[in-house]
Amino acid sequence: MALKxxxxxxxxxELAITSMMDMMTIILVFLLKSYSTNDVSVAASADLQLPxxxxxxxxxxxxxxxxSKSQIVVDGVPVLNLTMVPDEETGEDLLAVPEDExxxxxxxxxxxxxxxxxxxxxxxGEASGSTEHEFKGRILLQCDKTLPFSVIRxxxxxxxxAQFGEFKFVVYKQE
Amino acid sequence: MAHRRGHEEVPxxxxxxxNLVTILIPFLLMSAQFVHLAVIDSTLPAxxxxxxxxxxxxxxxxxxSIAITDQGFTVxxxxxxxxxxxxxxxxxxxxxxxxEEAEPTVPCSxxxxxxxxxxxxxxxxRLIGLIKDEYPDDENVILVPESRIPYEVIxxxxxxxxxDSETKGDDGKAxxxxxxxxxxxxxx
Numbered sequence: 001m002a003l004k005x006x007x008x009x010x011x012x013x014e015l016a017i018t019s020m021m022d023m024m025t026i027i028l029v030f031l032l033k034s035y036s037t038n039d040v041s042v043a044a045s046a047d048l049q050l051p052x053x054x055x056x057x058x059x060x061x062x063x064x065x066x067x068s069k070s071q072i073v074v075d076g077v078p079v080l081n082l083t084m085v086p087d088e089e090t091g092e093d094l095l096a097v098p099e100d101e102x103x104x105x106x107x108x109x110x111x112x113x114x115x116x117x118x119x120x121x122x123x124x125g126e127a128s129g130s131t132e133h134e135f136k137g138r139i140l141l142q143c144d145k146t147l148p149f150s151v152i153r154x155x156x157x158x159x160x161x162a163q164f165g166e167f168k169f170v171v172y173k174q175e
Numbered sequence: 176m177a178h179r180r181g182h183e184e185v186p187x188x189x190x191x192x193x194n195l196v197t198i199l200i201p202f203l204l205m206s207a208q209f210v211h212l213a214v215i216d217s218t219l220p221a222x223x224x225x226x227x228x229x230x231x232x233x234x235x236x237x238x239x240s241i242a243i244t245d246q247g248f249t250v251x252x253x254x255x256x257x258x259x260x261x262x263x264x265x266x267x268x269x270x271x272x273x274x275e276e277a278e279p280t281v282p283c284s285x286x287x288x289x290x291x292x293x294x295x296x297x298x299x300x301r302l303i304g305l306i307k308d309e310y311p312d313d314e315n316v317i318l319v320p321e322s323r324i325p326y327e328v329i330x331x332x333x334x335x336x337x338x339d340s341e342t343k344g345d346d347g348k349a350x351x352x353x354x355x356x357x358x359x360x361x362x363x
Contacts, residue, residue, distance in 0.1 A: 017189050024196040031203035040212060051330040054340060054349075055213040087323060094323065140214070145291075145327035149320040152329075156358065160219040168214040171330055 040064070042142060042170065047071075051145035053171035062138040063117050063164065067155055069095060069144050074113050082151065094148045107158045114139075114162035139164040215333055217356050239306060239353060240317035241299070243324050243332055245287040247279035248299050252306070291327045296335040300352070304339050307352045316353035329358070 040059040042050065047068040066073040071081045085096040097107050122135040139159055143152055156167060242249040281302060283293040307313075316336045320329050333356045338349040 017193060021189055021193065021196075024193070024200065027200060028196060028203070031200065031207050034207040034209060035203055036206065036208040042210070042212060044210070050212075051327040053213060053215060053330050054334045054338065055215045057214050057216065059212050059214045090323070092323075143326050145325065145330070147326045148322060149324045149326065149329060150322035152326055153322070153358075156219065165219045167217045167219070169217060169330065169333075171213055171215060173211040173213040 040140065040170065048142065048144050050142060050170060050172050052174050054174055055171055056173065059140060059168060059170060062140055063121065064140045065155070065159065066142045067144065067147060067151065069146065072110055074117065079113050080109050095151055097151060097154055102154070105154050105157045106161055107154055110155070110158050111162050114159055114164060118163045137163050137165045138168060139166065140168045140170055142170045215330065215356065217358055239313065240319055241332060241336060243318065243320040243328060244279060245321065245323065247282035247288065247294065248332065250280045250302060291325060291331060294328055294331060296331055299332070300335045300339050303336055303352050304342065314353055315355045315357065317357050317359050319359045
């Protein structure tokens with residue numbers, strides 16, 4: 001009798017794993033569906049909201065230039081901060097690159113960093129010896145959708161001076 | 176005893192599968208992508224590497240450009256402002272375009288434009304479609320945005336100029352208009 005009672009309790013204690021398995025199978029299928037091997041990733045934040053577009057071209061890996069509402073980042077390393085400057089005509093506050101960081105339209109610190117990147121990619125391309133890795137002046141531009149064109153123009157100009165002439169504007173793909 | 180054991184249901188041992196699944200889930204979560212990215216190509220006209228343009232001088236290139244201002248879009252061709260209305264075209268081309276008060280070709284729904292939504296992208300696509308009918312071989316468009324124009328509007332304009340999603344081509348894809356976008360320096 002005592003033995004029988006002990007056995008029953010053991011059965012009740014067993015973990016009911018089937019329902020958990022059901023859940024996990026569903027999650028697994030869902031995650032497999034959204035699995036992707038894209039090499040470009042975006043760290044979304046309140047300061048960086050990309051615009052959406054009907055473009056369908058897949059991004060490829062190259063130098064990554066991020067212009068958010070607060071700062072400019074090259075390949076994950078912050079370069080400089082942006083400030084709010086009142087617009088000459090409307091008096092409205094607009095984002096801008098601080099005047100002391102600029103020489104004409106060129107953003108000097110960004111130029112130095114990009115030139116360094118260009119030299120690195122060139123050296124890499126030469127070392128690999130294949131045309132596939134050759135330096136082509138490609139640059140991925142991730143810009144916040146509210147940025148005024150004046151900032152983007154200066155960034156593009158600076159990148160152009162640093163031998164990056166092929167711009168890839170990263171956008172969210174519309175479904 | 177042996178007889179009884181034969182009828183006993185042996186519970187399926189799911190623990191190894193559980194182990195496998197619990198390892199797979201974090202891995203897949205890491206590589207899951209919930210937003211899909213795309214890129215829009217553009218080059219710098221003056222600074223980019225020299226591109227070979229095939230010299231076939233049958234007719235002058237269109238040099239289609241779209242100026243984006245806080246009033247709307249102004250579409251310019253090689254011979255002045257292009258309008259959708261063929262009757263008005265001569266008139267518009269004859270009119271002086273030097274003043275800033277010149278009427279935009281595709282005005283915003285409210286003026287000055289209050290935000291990215293008030294730009295009339297559909298009308299711009301329709302107008303560019305008409306231009307494409309006349310110049311089927313041209314593929315380049317130059318954007319000339321004002322300094323204050325938000326990036327979102329520029330991307331929207333590139334989309335409108337690149338393809339017409341309403342009209343399908345023979346292959347079922349959206350009709351391609353002017354896929355090669357160049358962004359000009361713009362007015363200072």
